[in-house]
Amino acid sequence: MASPTQEAGEVVANGGSAFPPFEPSTFPSQLLWLAIAFGLLYYVMNRVIVPRFHGIVETREVTVARDLDAAATAKRDAEAAGAAYDEALAQAKANAQAIAAKTRDAMQAEADAKRKALEDDLAERLAAAEAQIAGRKAEAMSNVRGIAEETATAIIERVTGTAPAPGSVAQALDGATPTARAAS
Numbered sequence: 001m002a003s004p005t006q007e008a009g010e011v012v013a014n015g016g017s018a019f020p021p022f023e024p025s026t027f028p029s030q031l032l033w034l035a036i037a038f039g040l041l042y043y044v045m046n047r048v049i050v051p052r053f054h055g056i057v058e059t060r061e062v063t064v065a066r067d068l069d070a071a072a073t074a075k076r077d078a079e080a081a082g083a084a085y086d087e088a089l090a091q092a093k094a095n096a097q098a099i100a101a102k103t104r105d106a107m108q109a110e111a112d113a114k115r116k117a118l119e120d121d122l123a124e125r126l127a128a129a130e131a132q133i134a135g136r137k138a139e140a141m142s143n144v145r146g147i148a149e150e151t152a153t154a155i156i157e158r159v160t161g162t163a164p165a166p167g168s169v170a171q172a173l174d175g176a177t178p179t180a181r182a183a184s
Contacts (some may be wrong), residue, residue: 149173 020026149169156164 145173 021030152169152173153164156169
């Protein structure tokens with residue numbers, strides 16, 4: 001018994017022939033149908049499918065180009081916004097420094113004014129105190145002569161037992177004062 005896979009052209013054991021595409025007698029018609037099918041497929045591809053693919057590709061290219069342009073525009077806008085932000089930040093820092101300098105100067109001026117007022121007040125108080133001291137010193141010095149005259153009189157009276165003449169102690173004190181010694 002023969003196998004069902006015998007060579008083309010041989011008769012199969014069941015009484016049939018070999019697989020038709022492998023029969024050499026059908027090659028010309030197969031080649032004709034192959035050419036017709038290829039031609040129709042080429043025509044359909046060339047006229048229908050390729051233009052659609054080409055349209056899709058062109059649309060995709062336009063979309064990609066538009067998206068790239070939008071991204072470039074967005075990047076430029078972001079860079080411009082970043083530059084504007086940096087500029088605004090620098091200006092804000094400059095303004096803050098100017099305000100701080102102005103405030104510092106104002107506070108310094110205020111402190112100087114307060115210090116000056118305090119110095120003036122202290123100078124006024126010092127002058128008043130010096131005047132008061134000078135007044136008290138003059139008063140004390142005027143009392144010193146009287147106290148010295150009384151003390152000298154009391155000492156002379158105690159030592160000698162008799163009171164000195166009323167004008168003699170004053171005359172002796174006048175001769176012993178520093179101004180009288182400096183004049184001589």
